[in-house]
Amino acid sequence: MSTATESFSRDAAPEDRLAPSEREERAMREFAWHFGAFTATNLEACIHCGMCAEACHFYIATEDPKYTPILKAEPFKQAYRRESGAFAPFFKLLGLKKKVTVDELEEWQELLFDSCTQCGRCSLICPMGIEVAEMIEVGRRGMAAAGLAPRELMDRARRQAETGAPEKPARPYAEVLAEIGREFDIEIPLDRDKAGIMVCAPRTDLERNPAAVAAMAKILNRLGADYTFRSEALIAENYGYYAGSRALQKKITRRVVDQAVEIGAAMVIVPECGHAYTALRWQAAEIIGEKLPFRVRHITEYLAEQLAAGKLRLDSVDGESFAFHDPCQLVRKGGITDAPRELMKAMGVDLREMENKKGFSFCCGGGGGVNDLERARPLRYRAQEIKLREVDETGATRFMTSCSDCRVAFDDAAEHFNWDKKPESLVELVAANIKD
Amino acid sequence: MNSPTCKSRATVGNPRPTIGQILDENGVGRRRFLKYCAGITALMAMPPGMTAAFAQQLRAARRPSIIYMPFQECTGCLESLTRSFAPSLESLIFETVSLDYNHTLQAAAGHAAEAAREQAMQDAWGEYILICDGSIPTADGGIYGASAGESFIEQLRHAADGAAAIVAVGVCASYGGVGAARPNPTGAVGVSEIITDKPIINVPGCPPLPEVMTGTLVSFLASGVPELDKHLRPKTFFGNTIHDRCYRRRFYDKGLFAESFDDEGARNGWCLYKLGCRGPTTYNACATIKWNGGTSWPVEAGHGCLGCSEPDFWDHGGFYEPVTSKLFRDDGQIAGAAAAGAAVGATAAVVARARKKKLAAEADKEA
């Protein structure tokens, strides 16, 4: 099973025509967009203590110092010192800080994309309190502006911005959704003109795990939610975020926002997809420059709210032991820590917590678009070993998470390592145990 | 520049008697003399075995001629020097020298005194010991200090010409002292600033301990110019700081300090460091020899050391400010630096923001 679902042709992309100097200028301009007091304090504060390496699964797995998180932010830091810092004029005039060159950026491509899942664990270890992950993210933005983001991510982002789908599906996703409804005998509202809630679906689930989509619809139907999917904004993922392209991320975000506004939705429910949550919940308003006219809730968050309100009632799973993986984008970067645990508790799940859990959980290994980078696969497996060991050490018989991208990563690792566990969907478990 | 040789002792055929002969004439017994020498050598931290040799050298030394020249001075040093507790052997030893000129002590005055000085200098030209007391004004051609129609600086140069060695007594003669304290209107300096071709021994202090003055002189008579530190002070007396030898040191080590002159700590005799004691940076023998025949000394009396044996001690900050305190007066420079820093920082930020705005707009356009 390949996680890189489509091998990308080497067709000319718009950025291929860029001259090296133009790439450098573009990266610099994109870095400049992120200059400001917040990034400045973060970049100024680093004392080179190296602690962040100890948070990063790529460093822990390989002990290769180049995977030190703050080192990944170096191009951004360099641009900041030369162009924006307090002594920038001197750094520039005296040549103490060199321009970020194309060679450097190319060298950093692997560090910024292949060996960073944007999991954000480094931000929690930093004794100075530096938001390391965010600095690395800016690095990606510069790379994308310079046309140096991996084609696997950039092409998907471009296609998603244009068509709504990151890849050309065998048939339109709206049809796929309709067929899921038929297959699972569930009514799935699509393209209703007005609805209180707009729901998206993960592309990976549509293609690989339709049961999860069906489960979500089943629960929403049972709760009597006033919701709809929209074929124009069906896909939850935001490849612009992965690729680091602010422009494409904005376009893809716009698509979702416009659809929600069009139907007058007061809420958009993000399915089991971590980075889609970050992109819509925490970055959408920032990137389009205005407050969203609706609330954004992750499906588990929404279900926990319904549970607390007494609307969602669940059967017990009779104490089956589960390990639960906290998806980085939902928990560490998203703040949804309690919702999945409340749902599991309501179902009587015997939750066996991992050594590193909640905000400190290790990444699945495939976040940040790494799942889609074929060449990153060997490195990813090494990082994933850490996680699989922690899951095994819980002694739980079953394993569950609430992010389809994480499940893709685990599926692939399971196959590679002949692992005896299969990552399950929390929402599916809820759907299976919902009281009539 | 100050070669440790002394011509006066080397001169053969000098008709002057030796110190031994003078002591014998005065009926000072060998036993008493040796006891004195033992005291002196102990004071100078020489090994006990050296006492006999020292005594022999001292007895053999010829009675020296001494010219004592006062400049910008207060007579405090001379007062200290003459505060001998008669009939101390020290004073006797001192009396054995031929004090050929000291216009404060001598009976002669006016032209007679100056003539006596000229005569004494001629008689022992190249051999006498010149003791100087007080700083020498150099500003405006040295006109701020003169006697007998001659400026101090001319008198010093002349007297130094014929001297075998010079002993600068007191902090003024050594380093300029109070006369040289800022703003030093007379351009006062110590002897060693003017005379560079003679051996010079500085015996600073305000005043110096009498035992240190006579001890230095005696040791010079016995064995020439002693080992000196970088400020030309005999290491035997100025080798340790007051702080190192202070009986209150143990309180410093324990962290027990007087915070004011009438608090519990002061009454308990705790360390005076916080009250500005200069003990840590002052080299002198007060803590061991003490004053007035070993009666007491400033720190024992409850006041911190002023550091009077150190160059420029007047200008090392207030006497009640500790030795680690700042030595500058801020006339708004730091506030100015702060304002300038904030202004430059703000300007840099404005420039950086303008540039960022332009670049970000371009980035948005590309996007």
Add this chain to the structure above:
Amino acid sequence: MTILEFSRGTMLHFALAVFVFGVLWRLVTTFLLGWRKRLSEARATPGKAAVEGAIAVGNRSWPHPEFIGRTGFGEAVGYGYHIGLFIIVLMGTPHVVFWKNLFGINAPWWPTISSGWISVISVVTIFLMLIATLRRISHPVLRRISNFDDYFTLVILYAVMVTGVMAVFGIGGRYETVLAAHVISFNALLIWFPFSKLMHAFYILPTRFFIGYTHAKKGAAT
């Protein structure tokens, strides 16, 4: 003018002016670079987030238990010598009287520690600094990310520490000379400060606060 006079006088005055000038330059620029308003619906009110930020300023000094196994040694060494430095600088008698005199404050309550203890702490601190230096030189990550700033700052810090200990133990020459060397190296530290990583002494406050604040707004772990 003796070297000690120069170090405590003109040079100290100059060093303080450079320090104040440089620190304000750097901080003012940083904080005036502009703040982007966060538009996402927050989980915590600004007030609550600010409280979390303030807590994070203190809490970050202690690593999260999840990380202690991997960073405990490095943190112990790092914080160890920082604590040593703080004790020496804030509670050593000569330093206390220096600060009091410098800021012109009368503070009889300001505690001091006996020079014996300060000596012990100084030796331990230098030892911890040596370990930190060895780590910087030998640990692959630290070696990879260290630059001139890191090493030069250490050199100056060693100069200050070693001359200070020499002054206390009365070794390496006459007290006033060693003391002057100590004050001069401190002046060098003041002058180097605004242009170096030493600025982390100031930046640590906003970064720790922001991470607590922004994470609290998301409801995430701080």
